[in-house]
Amino acid sequence: MEDAKLNAILERHGRDPANLLAILQDIQKEENYLPREELEKVSKELSVPITRIFGLATFFKAFSLKPRGKHICTVCMGTACHVRGAPRLVEQVEREFSVKAGETTPDRKLTLETVNCVGACALGPLVILDGEYHGNMNAAKLEKVITEVKKG
Known part of the structure; x- marks a missing residue:
């Protein structure tokens, strides 16, 4: 800075x-x-x-001492999201960006995080990208989100 x-x-x-x-x-x-x-x-x-x-x-968990990506992708792993496929969404992001949950890509384009529950169970599975909530997520919707991240 x-x-x-x-x-x-x-x-x-x-x-x-x-x-x-x-x-x-x-x-x-x-x-x-x-x-x-x-x-x-x-x-x-x-x-x-x-x-x-x-x-x-x-x-405070909101702070990070490790470099994070330009984009922060958070996948809710609460019970409702988990049973609706959240683990598969995590795997999809891991494959697309060659990164594991809790890690940042070497180019600092994306950080993948998981959280236990964000309290929006009716929207599950839920992915939060840069603070924007994407509810009822599935592989096809996530592919569109991933494409946008890769562009910018």
Whole structure:
């Protein structure tokens, strides 16, 4: 991340340590993960121990310390989605992108994740791509989503 972008984030939050969580959220939004270098800069700029920053970053599942893809594909594996074919959808994405659940493609185009339940059981099986919910997913619909990801 460019220093100017990080400075803008810090300024937006008043360089106040009380806003650390919001600062981390903004960095994650920009980079799709929390780069160690940026966390060290935040630690220095806010005079907050790096251990406190890592404590927050590892406590919340929404944060990632590992590089993630430009696109985040999340497949719900809750009971309703599972019995309606979610495991096959995971396998389809794994095949198409040569990646396993929990991994990111080497070109950082896509990260494949699974979650236990998103609470939208009536829509299952559910795939979330970059925050957009795709319900009643099947292999044909997923193929269209995959094609779009590969284009962009």
